[in-house]
Amino acid sequence: MALLSVLTPVLAAILCLVVGFLFMKSRETSSTSKTKVVASKVESRPWVDQDLQDDTEITAREGEDADWVDSHEEEDLAHVPYSPSRYPEETMLKRAQDFYTLLNQRRSVRFISPEQVPREVIDNVIRTAGTAPSGAHTEPWTFVVVSDPEMKHQIRMIVEEEEEMNYRQRMGDKWVHDLAKLRTNWIKEYLDVAPYLILIFKQTYGILPNSKKKTHYYNEISVSISCGILLAALQNVGLVTVTTTPLNCGPKLRLLLKRPINEKLLMLLPVGYPASDATVPDLKRKHLDDIIVHI
């Protein structure tokens, strides 16, 4: 009995350690398997992305650069005069109206013609996208242009498999309901048909000569801006695309395309001429008064 009275506290101490260990474990998993946690959140509250967006924004602003200065690398970069061409007011107005007319004809098109498109045009379009500003001039983008039929098909297989899973399992009722309305499904024929698939990767960080990581300020916003310029450049040459962000395919596609670990897929754009029988939903855009506020 005396022996027992000595042992009990020891056993109790061990029990404490076990309890503590279990809590540690549960904390680890809660952080590592964030994805699942959030996914379930999403099912219960479809607009949770808005809350998360807040976190993102705050953390982004805390950690990143306020001003998209033009250079980051050089210790002391020379400044040179900048005097671009200036147009008379009438010309400005004309150019503004013409550019609006051109871009207002842009639509997301899922029916893409298999006809070949000159590669030089695509190169120029991407060269143009590369003129976008980026946080601290990190230019954190990689444009993977896929024209190889076999590779295009492998991409389609990955995207459709994930999409079907998303449609069937991952998404909450609301999401599925939205889809019903959207009349979309997971068959993406254009991934085989389009002469080019442009996969746009954001470089979430860079690698310095000393092999340390280099911060890529606002890399997602920067690459998205670049995509906007790319869409304008495509419209300017009469090519069409549909802006897609393949759900959960990023890692698989990154491996398939042999992109490094610091690159993450942001968008996938099938590019080509519109099919002769292409159709688009008869949607309207907001009026200027609904998107602009003058003060």
Add this chain to the structure above:
Amino acid sequence: MALLSVLTPVLAAILCLVVGFLFMKSRETSSTSKTKVVASKVESRPWVDQDLQDDTEITAREGEDADWVDSHEEEDLAHVPYSPSRYPEETMLKRAQDFYTLLNQRRSVRFISPEQVPREVIDNVIRTAGTAPSGAHTEPWTFVVVSDPEMKHQIRMIVEEEEEMNYRQRMGDKWVHDLAKLRTNWIKEYLDVAPYLILIFKQTYGILPNSKKKTHYYNEISVSISCGILLAALQNVGLVTVTTTPLNCGPKLRLLLKRPINEKLLMLLPVGYPASDATVPDLKRKHLDDIIVHI
């Protein structure tokens, strides 16, 4: 002694509960005060934003729409033929090259002329930005165009105050070191001088007629794409700007400009003609081969 041997396990049990409670507490705080945690993280690991970006991406993809379908509202939207103008190959090439030449002249310019710019030009530029695609065609953007001198000055005061705090306190050594290299400071004269300040808000969610929240899929990416088109439209008319994302000023500026709670400031663009003595850092852009991969 016998009594003690009975009590010891009880005390041990209580001790276990205390330990457990402490772990619970620490978990709560770690989740609720995410911002602080991250902020300090940032100081120690400047590239932490990259890790966070991952979370963002995953959660976004889990919660949102994969395909940027053209409409979201109508139950059964009619589809109409789409046959935009098509150019011969030589014309495509010419247009692609000309557009690249135009946009390659774009630079972030901090020296903006106070000269007036026709408001109709600005309206057309924003109308053009409004043609951007958006997740489920939510068009989640608001462009606040400020030309009132007093309001511009208030904006400058808010931005400069926050910037100075950021420069002095919030940022880690690395950040400050970067700044030294960047030779920027928190004086933003262009906020007074530029004839227009365009503040671009992302609508993190919408409000349905039944006053429920409406999910705005990929609202930050959508608005960033719209900004890319806006930058192209500005360049097209010979106006300049500098892409800025004011640190931590969002809430104050939102209140100043009387924007609703679902809107968050994404960017602030001072817009005008370049000053006659404007200079820009003599930076180079990556070569095409460094941003494109053909497969």
